[in-house]
Amino acid sequence: MVKAGNACLLKLEGVSKTYRGGSTKAVDSLSLEVRPGEIFGFLGPNGAGKTTTIKMIVGLLMPDNGRIIVDGHDIVKDPVSAKMRMGFVPDDPNLYNRLTGLEYLNLVADIYGVSAAERTRRINDLLSMFDLTSEVKDLIQSYSHGMKQKLALTGALLHNPPLFILDEPMVGLDPRSSRLFKDLMRSHCDQGYAVFFSTHILEVAERLCDRVGIIDKGKLIACGSMDELRKLSNETDESLEDIFLELTLPEEAD
Numbered sequence: 001m002v003k004a005g006n007a008c009l010l011k012l013e014g015v016s017k018t019y020r021g022g023s024t025k026a027v028d029s030l031s032l033e034v035r036p037g038e039i040f041g042f043l044g045p046n047g048a049g050k051t052t053t054i055k056m057i058v059g060l061l062m063p064d065n066g067r068i069i070v071d072g073h074d075i076v077k078d079p080v081s082a083k084m085r086m087g088f089v090p091d092d093p094n095l096y097n098r099l100t101g102l103e104y105l106n107l108v109a110d111i112y113g114v115s116a117a118e119r120t121r122r123i124n125d126l127l128s129m130f131d132l133t134s135e136v137k138d139l140i141q142s143y144s145h146g147m148k149q150k151l152a153l154t155g156a157l158l159h160n161p162p163l164f165i166l167d168e169p170m171v172g173l174d175p176r177s178s179r180l181f182k183d184l185m186r187s188h189c190d191q192g193y194a195v196f197f198s199t200h201i202l203e204v205a206e207r208l209c210d211r212v213g214i215i216d217k218g219k220l221i222a223c224g225s226m227d228e229l230r231k232l233s234n235e236t237d238e239s240l241e242d243i244f245l246e247l248t249l250p251e252e253a254d
Contacts (some may be wrong), residue, residue: 008069009194010034015066016218017052018169026052030066034163034194034216039185041209042198043170043240045248049218050198051091054167057196058088069246071162084112087095087156091168091198093148101132101151103198104140105158112159119158126154129180146172164188166197170204182208206240216248 011034017027027049032254034040053234055061057068068075073082102123109119127133130150140148145234149172154163162186170178185195185208198204205212206226213223222243223231229243 005034005070008033009071010040011066011067011069012053012057013069014225015053015063015068017049017056017061019066025218026057027063027215030218030220032213032216032220032223034196036162036192036194037189038210039189039195039197039208041205041212042196042215043200043202043205043212043244044198044215048215050215050249051167054088054090054165054198054213058086058165077105084159085161086163086165087159087161087169088090088165089149089152089156089169090172093152095103095140095148095152098139101136101143104151105136105155108155110157114159121161123154126157129184130154130177144172146174148176149173157184160188162193164193164195164197166195169197170201171201195232201237202241202244212240214247215222216242221247 012030012032015027015030016025018025024195030049030053042050042053052061052140056063057075059075059082062076070082071085073085075082096107105123106119109123114122116156124133125138130153132147132150132154135143135147138150142150149169153169156166169181173181182204185197189195189210211223211225212229216219222232226240229236229240232243232247
């Protein structure tokens with residue numbers, strides 16, 4: 001288990017990304033911070049730059065400009081240390097189909113240096129929470145999409161990293177697992193850690209997140225708590241969905 005040691009667990013400074021052959025920036029001068037103890041929701045329309053941003057945070061893509069710091073470690077200059085401090089689950093986990101679920105989890109635990117006693121405890125607790133105990137010795141290729149999502153979440157949580165990076169984590173989860181996972185996210189942050197996740201389910205983000213950032217056309221157009229976001233429209237009771245639509249709907253031509 002890696003302990004958090006910085007006042008900011010995730011910091012993006014002027015991060016930009018343009019795909020080869022493209023003329024428009026997928027992410028454009030993006031700056032934001034995720035602090036210890038908070039669940040941070042990352043919202044935006046399809047194609048806004050959410051997944052590109054997440055792939056840069058976890059080191060799957062390199063930014064063209066700017067810096068990404070994970071618990072004090074630059075993801076470009078010190079990628080191993082940065083990645084040891086995060087757990088990542090993409091929106092469509094690509095797991096090793098010819099391994100059993102338990103073999104996969106032990107592989108992940110080996111990579112992150114989780115001790116035998118700690119991995120046994122955490123694997124048992126997480127499998128019980130996600131109702132996967134009876135299937136964990138089956139080949140992953142026999143799993144449904146929802147089961148693969150649960151296994152990927154279990155693997156990402158095994159080393160209890162200071163920062164969770166989650167891309168649409170609720171997709172494929174049944175209502176019970178979804179509720180328990182939300183509770184686990186809050187419990188994780190109560191330890192002084194943080195969660196950064198993207199979602200299209202705005203009601204979940206409104207209830208769960210301490211702060212949200214809204215990205216559109218690669219730019220961060222709003223960031224803050226619900227009270228801070230409501231000040232943008234001077235409406236004290238607006239929902240996150242109302243605010244999101246106001247900020248991201250395309251302007252009508254005259």
